[in-house]
Amino acid sequence: MKKFAIAAAFAASLVAPSAFAQVNELRIMAPAGPGGGWDQTARTIQATLQSEGLVSNIQVENVAGAGGTIGLQQFVNRSSGDPAATIVGGYVMVGAIIANNSPVSLKDITPLARLTGEYVVVVAGADSPINSAEDLAKALREDVGAVTWAGGSAGGVDHIAAGIFAREAGVQPEQINYIPYSGGGEALAAILGGQVSVGVSGYSEFSSQIEAGALKVIGITAPERQAYLDAPTFVEQGFNVDVQNWRMIAAAPGITDEQRAELLGVIEKMATSSAWNQALETKGWVNTFLAGDEFAAYLDQQIANTTEVLKELGIAE
Incomplete structure (x- = not known):
């Protein structure tokens, strides 16, 4: 048993540096100019991960233009397989991709989690x-x-x-x-x-x-009444209008399942931390955390629904 325990500990020591390296450094692209919602989201992630000791080295980069699609294209082209590369975005980007006929889409990245809404x-x-x-x-x-x-x-x-x-x-x-x-x-x-x-x-x-x-x-446009607003929803008035301006974080294309899981673990710890939720309350954001496969399915549905609406609005073909 003692030999087995030593061997197991040695094996773990070989794996640990690789696992740690995935969260030792993180780069976050905000596909918008400084000061906007996506930039604030990226910098709040940065501050929280550092204050909670979850990631030691975090950099934020701004790439503005075309509803986030310029930054998205740059991110896809240069970050494939890089577990330290992430990008923030949101519902506005879904419409911008369709309206601008972007050569890349959210299907070209690895969704991690919806954060706020x-x-x-x-x-x-x-x-x-x-x-x-x-x-x-x-x-x-x-x-x-x-x-x-x-x-x-x-x-x-x-x-x-x-x-x-x-x-x-x-x-x-x-x-x-x-x-x-x-x-x-x-x-x-x-x-x-x-x-x-x-x-x-x-x-x-x-x-x-x-x-x-x-x-x-x-x-x-909420499915049920919100605590911060004493007003009826469209749904309760008989009109099925359920729209949320959500923000997310995603990883680079081509990362492994293990790397995705490691990033998800870090983001989930952040989303449940008191520092993150205090920051959200200060900014008036709602924590709408949805992660992994559930968020990926939600994103697919959002893309399909938005495409349909933009066609009806005469914006998409």
């Missing part, structure tokens, strides 16, 4: 005659072009949420009068100024105006 809210000015999802649906059915939507970029999560609602209301999504704004501040000014009928964005963009009573929530 934010549901979309549709709001109207406090004095608007639109008070519910049914009011909004009725207005669309009466004159789809007369209902103006203020949101983010065409083909993004806001546009997709508006398109899904239109479909649920019995209106052709491509007929909606959607006005993309470059920034949340511009969209907010248009809503408050009565220049548009409704606004659509993540809750955090409108939260202060909702709390102040200047905006009212028509619905939120």
Whole structure:
């Protein structure tokens, strides 16, 4: 028994350095400029992994452009088989890949986990005659072009949420009068100024105006009510609109199952740590951790659903 124990310990010592090397260094690409949601996600991962002692050497790189597709292509082309290479991304990238006809897609990387999520809210000015999802649906059915939507970029999560609602209301999504704004501040000014009928964005963009009573929530795109918002979901109002602006982390293509498992273990420890969850609370992000094969299946479904909606919106072929 003693000889066997020594042999086993020796064998473990041969394996341990290789296993440790997979998490000794980590590089995270944020496929966007500094300061945005993906950059903040990457740097929050970096800070948490270092503070928790999970990875000692972590670097973040920014590669901006085309909804994340420029960085994604660069990542795929240069990182194959590299267990230290990771990339953050999210739902916006799903639409950008389709809309930009990107030569690479999320099928070319190794999904690890969904980390955070934010549901979309549709709001109207406090004095608007639109008070519910049914009011909004009725207005669309009466004159789809007369209902103006203020949101983010065409083909993004806001546009997709508006398109899904239109479909649920019995209106052709491509007929909606959607006005993309470059920034949340511009969209907010248009809503408050009565220049548009409704606004659509993540809750955090409108939260202060909702709390102040200047905006009212028509619905939120969550499957059930959220603790942070006293407002009905579209689902409970009879419209199956379930859209989440999620963010994820993925690994390079061509890594081994063992390397993937090692990375998943590190990310799961991070996602359950108090440091990570405190950071999320500070930023107003919701922990929607979903990992491994379950996340890969979720991602496939998101790609299929988004492709269908973008076709209906006239953005994808």
